[in-house]
Amino acid sequence: MKARAVGSLFLGLALAFNAHQRIESAERSASETGLVAGAQQRPDAVIPGVPTIVSSPLKLAKAIRIPGLTLGAVDIFWVEESTQRLYFADRTNGSVDIIDTSNDTFVTRVPGFGPPTGFGNGPNGVQWVPGNKLWVGDGPSRVRVIDLNLSPPSIIQTIDTGGALRADELAYDPADHILMVGNNYDTPPFLTFISTDTYAILGKLVMSDATGLEQPVWDPQLNRMLLNVPNYTDLRGAGVAVINPVTRTIDKTYQMPNKCEGTGLALGPFQRLLVACGRPIIINAVNGNVINTITQVRSGDEVWYNSGDGQFYVASTDTNGSPVLGVIDAETATWRQNVPVGRAIRNVSAFAGNNHIYVASVAPPAGTPDTSACASFGFVGVGCIAVFTH
Amino acid sequence: MRFTLAALFFVGVFVSPLAAQAQGTSRYDIAGGYSYLHDQDISENLSKGWVVSVGGRVMKWLDAVGEVGGNHKTLSIPGDPPKIRVLALMGGPRLTGPGYRRLTPFGQVLFGAAWARTSVLDVGDSVRDFAYQPGAGVNWNLGPRVGIRLEGDYRIIRAEGSNSKEPRFVAAAVFGLGR
Numbered sequence: 001m002k003a004r005a006v007g008s009l010f011l012g013l014a015l016a017f018n019a020h021q022r023i024e025s026a027e028r029s030a031s032e033t034g035l036v037a038g039a040q041q042r043p044d045a046v047i048p049g050v051p052t053i054v055s056s057p058l059k060l061a062k063a064i065r066i067p068g069l070t071l072g073a074v075d076i077f078w079v080e081e082s083t084q085r086l087y088f089a090d091r092t093n094g095s096v097d098i099i100d101t102s103n104d105t106f107v108t109r110v111p112g113f114g115p116p117t118g119f120g121n122g123p124n125g126v127q128w129v130p131g132n133k134l135w136v137g138d139g140p141s142r143v144r145v146i147d148l149n150l151s152p153p154s155i156i157q158t159i160d161t162g163g164a165l166r167a168d169e170l171a172y173d174p175a176d177h178i179l180m181v182g183n184n185y186d187t188p189p190f191l192t193f194i195s196t197d198t199y200a201i202l203g204k205l206v207m208s209d210a211t212g213l214e215q216p217v218w219d220p221q222l223n224r225m226l227l228n229v230p231n232y233t234d235l236r237g238a239g240v241a242v243i244n245p246v247t248r249t250i251d252k253t254y255q256m257p258n259k260c261e262g263t264g265l266a267l268g269p270f271q272r273l274l275v276a277c278g279r280p281i282i283i284n285a286v287n288g289n290v291i292n293t294i295t296q297v298r299s300g301d302e303v304w305y306n307s308g309d310g311q312f313y314v315a316s317t318d319t320n321g322s323p324v325l326g327v328i329d330a331e332t333a334t335w336r337q338n339v340p341v342g343r344a345i346r347n348v349s350a351f352a353g354n355n356h357i358y359v360a361s362v363a364p365p366a367g368t369p370d371t372s373a374c375a376s377f378g379f380v381g382v383g384c385i386a387v388f389t390h
Numbered sequence: 391m392r393f394t395l396a397a398l399f400f401v402g403v404f405v406s407p408l409a410a411q412a413q414g415t416s417r418y419d420i421a422g423g424y425s426y427l428h429d430q431d432i433s434e435n436l437s438k439g440w441v442v443s444v445g446g447r448v449m450k451w452l453d454a455v456g457e458v459g460g461n462h463k464t465l466s467i468p469g470d471p472p473k474i475r476v477l478a479l480m481g482g483p484r485l486t487g488p489g490y491r492r493l494t495p496f497g498q499v500l501f502g503a504a505w506a507r508t509s510v511l512d513v514g515d516s517v518r519d520f521a522y523q524p525g526a527g528v529n530w531n532l533g534p535r536v537g538i539r540l541e542g543d544y545r546i547i548r549a550e551g552s553n554s555k556e557p558r559f560v561a562a563a564v565f566g567l568g569r
Contacts, residue, residue, distance in 0.1 A: 046547045046554035047474055048515040049508040050432040221513050270465075270472040271510045284470050286511045291469035333468050 051269045051310030051331055054355060056390045058327055058339050061356070063377035063384040064104055068093040071383025073116060074360040076169060076302055077349035080128040083148070086349060086358050086385075087134055089123035091116040096123055096136055096146060098153070099358070101351035104387050110146050110153050113138050119185040125169035127179065129196050137181050139166040143194065157199050161192040171216035171225055178202065178245045180225050182213035189213045191227075193248055205248045207241075209233050215265040215276070215302060219285055224251065226285060228262040228275060238262025238277045240288065254288030256281060264303035266312055268330035274312045276303045280326070282312075282333040292333040295319070297326030301346055305330055308352030309390065315348040315359045325359060325388060339388060343372035357388040416566025419445045419453075421539050423562025427461040427476065431554040436461035436476060441560050445484060453484040455498055459558075470510050476556070478504040478521055478545065489531075497526040504547045521547040527560070535566035 068090075075089035079101055086099040094114040098107040113123035113136065120140030127135045134146040134153075141164060145157035161167050165185035172179050179194045189212055191205040207213060207229065214228040225243040232239065237259030242251045256262060256277045264276035273285040276299030282291045300316030312328040323345055324338035345359040361372045363383035374384035425439035439461035445453040462475040480502030487495040500523045507516035527541030541560040546553050 046504070046517065046519055046549035047429060047432055047476065047506040047508060048517050049472075050434070050474065052432075221515055270467075270469075270508070271513060272469070282469075284510065286470070286513045289470065331467055 049269050051307065053329065053331060054309035054311070054390050055336075058325070058337055058357065058388050058390055060339065060341070060373050060376070060386060061389040062104060062387045063361075063374045063379055064099060064106060064387060065374075065379050065382070065384055066090065066093075066097060066106060068095075068109065070363045070381065071360070072362050074347060074362065075123065076125045077304075077347045077358060077360070078126045078128055078134075079349040079351045079358070081352055083128070083132065084351065084353060085148075086351070087126045087128065088347070088349075088360065088385075089113070089126055089136065091121065091123065094123075096126060096134065098148075099385060101353070101356060101358075104356065108152055110134075110155065112155050113144065115139060119165040121166055124166055125181070127170045127172050129172050129179065130174065131196075133196070135170055135172070135179055135181075135196070137167040137170050141165060141167050141183060141186075143167050143170070143179075143181050143192075145199065159194060159199055159201065161201070162204075163190065167192070168213065169215050171218050172196065173218055173225065173245045175220070175223060176246055180216055180227075180243070180245055182216065182227070184213040191243070191248075193245055203248045205243065205250070214263050217265045217267050217273075219267055219271075221271065222285065226265060226267070226273065228265040228277075229253070230262040235259065238275070240265070240273070240275055240283070240285075252288075254283060257290065257293075263299065263301050264314070266303045266305040268305040268312055269307075269310065270331070272330055272333060274303050274305065274314075274328065274330075276300060276314065280312065280314055280328055282328070282330075294326070294328055294335045296335040297324060297328075297338055300326075300348075302348060304348045304350055306350035306352055306355065306357065308350065308355045311336065313348045313350060313357055315345045317344075325357065341373050341386065342375070343370070345373075345386065355390055359386050359388070361386045415569065416535060417447050417568035419564055419566050421445075421562040421564040423539070423560060425459050425461060425558055425560045427545075427556050427558045429476070429554065429556050432474075434463060434465075434474065436463045436474065438462050439558075441562060443562075448483075451486050453486065453496075454481070455484045455500065456481040457500055457502075459560075461558075472508055472510045473514075475507045475509075476504060477506075478502060478523070480521065480523055492531045492537075494529040494531060494537075495526070496529065497524075499524045504545070506547075517549065519547050519549040521545055523558075525558075529564055537564040537566075538562070539564045 073091035077088045084102045090097045095109045095111045122138035125137035132148040136144045143159040147156045163183035163186040168184045170181040188208045193202040211231045216227040227241045238256040240254040260277035262277045266274045271285040275281045280294040280299045298316040314326040327337040350357045373386035422442045425441045427436040441459035443457035445455045460477040480500035482500040484498035504521035523545040525543030531537040539562045543558040545556040
């Protein structure tokens with residue numbers, strides 16, 4: 001009995017020692033491979049959902065030149081942490097472009113999207129889905145699926161959502177393998193729910209009282225899609241619809257104040273939901289209560305939450321109408337900083353692995369001076385992806 | 391290396407013939423009290439906490455220990471306040487050192503699981519991970535079967551390829567049972 005007890009004790013100590021060794025080894029390995037990017041990036045927390053706030057100011061760091069036609073029109077940006085890639089809708093080149101976020105370089109382009117203008121235009125929304133597929137809202141009324149495993153990545157599926165105009169923004173429900181996409185310009189606008197396993201259309205939800213559809217986001221804790229509805233036919237202003245993607249029904253709608261017009265949507269920590277509605281409005285996604293309305297910056301189109309630094313980002317203008325990248329502390333729901341960008345920017349995303357923030361800076365009209373972030377890096381009159389860091 | 395030295399120190403101090411001279415008279419002990427935990431990962435103090443532990447004598451200087459403890463905190467930020475909870479269920483060996491007057495030192499290494507949950511209005515996210523917890527303390531024996539325990543621990547939770555560290559302080563009442 002005594003021998004067994006002593007043996008157990010030393011076995012315990014040995015296990016603890018071994019575990020400690022493995023931890024040190026894992027930390028060394030991550031450091032050597034560069035996957036732990038910078039001291040500000042903490043390892044995954046054991047307590048879920050608590051953000052690490054990076055309070056140092058954000059500044060313009062570099063610009064990424066996009067090959068092909070001068071960058072004139074873009075839409076949704078999506079950074080996928082697992083692949084370390086930024087995917088964005090490049091309407092100018094009729095493509096989805098791919099950026100390596102670990103070194104901020106252009107990787108490749110997947111062509112075959114469009115047309116670039118009109119109500120049936122594309123590409124629009126982009127959404128990465130496990131299996132390394134990228135789902136893209138395209139015109140007219142088509143959803144394309146890119147297989148990113150192929151070399152080069154190529155479109156492998158085209159799904160007609162049955163509308164007349166463009167298929168726009170989309171979101172993915174990983175619990176049920178359902179992708180939701182909005183036909184925002186059709187009358188009435190409608191949502192289509194597609195199985196990401198079989199590519200079959202599971203059903204639709206017609207939003208008969210909505211004037212359009214904007215950014216959706218999946219809420220994994222509520223198990224619901226949240227959708228920014230920009231306005232309703234009675235002009236009561238934007239609402240956030242809480243949608244069950246399995247039953248394809250609306251559970252409830254959070255009405256936004258002051259009849260504002262909605263655009264983007266981003267889910268942060270503690271169910272804090274940034275609703276772009278003229279101003280950034282931060283609400284509780286559980287009950288719709290407004291936590292704070294940000295007054296120092298307008299809200300722009302797409303908005304993003306970066307879990308790497310605990311900040312919401314908006315690409316918009318300040319109170320004087322000057323183009324800025326707005327930074328909002330997601331935990332306290334307070335404005336933190338406006339970073340001047342010289343010329344209008346649109347769409348924003350971030351890579352939490354190194355806290356690089358990406359915005360599209362499109363080229364100015366021919367003959368006008370280029371005051372954009374791109375020009376300060378020598379890319380005059382061509383547009384670029386501007387990269388900001390702390 | 392630091393861990394090796396700590397382990398050698400632990401064994402040297404507690405696994406010695408002297409340890410046998412100062413064992414308690416009770417076959418079992420049960421302790422319950424307050425715990426204060428700091429999570430280094432999120433830089434938060436979880437000052438509301440509790441702990442219950444049960445020990446059974448295996449040898450004169452060796453107990454087998456089971457412990458359950460929880461800590462929680464409500465964050466003071468605008469809007470509906472988020473709640474953080476940590477719960478740990480652990481067990482392992484405890485070595486009791488030679489007593490000095492009414493003080494009996496001990497050291498232990500516990501292994502088990504830690505649960506962490508963050509929620510707002512009861513909507514939240516939780517995880518469970520492997521944890522181990524070296525610690526040491528002293529029992530202040532007020533009588534043959536009752537005492538006060540002061541204890542410090544260093545819980546390490548292995549989560550998603552990294553480790554989170556949670557130093558903890560415990561103050562508890564200890565009761566002896568059996569002979």
